[in-house]
Amino acid sequence: MLNGIGGRTIAEAKQTLSYVEFLDWVEYRRKRGSLHPGMRIERAGALVAAILANVNRKKDSQPVSFYQFAPHHEEPKLSLEQAMETWR
Template sequence: MLNGIGGRTIAEAKANLTYNEALSWMAYVEQNGSLNVGLKLEKGFALLATILNNVHGGKASFDDFLPQRGEPEEEAEASPQDLFRLLQSVKR
């Protein structure tokens, strides 16, 4: 745990964290976002890249510099004819 707050292990932290402390942490996360330092760094670098891009005449947005996360976009379903054409293209 960070600086021994709540205990040295996750189990100790869960055992020592009071309900009110948990509510305080939940409020903090809701107000300030994730506690993940890596995500905060990514957002900081994305902000810096967006500012530099815009200063130099670019039209990129903040989201253009963030990595894509989550579920991939759905692809269009292939028809039976598309599958048949694909199979014919690899014919020996």
């Protein structure tokens, strides 16, 4: 068993998971995203694709968004720049 988790059922893990451990997992998911392997692979692939598309784009074209390559991720309603403008 790894840290008392391996080999347990979901019900057993829920019963033995402390509130502090639960908060640690919530913070991890907030910071790192989904634990689903497919979503993590999609996110990594979309990030690489967006970087390559922006590095190789023509000078007069618009930058490509990460969300154009990640169909299962929702684009935020406000961009960072828009949010900063509203905070001023």
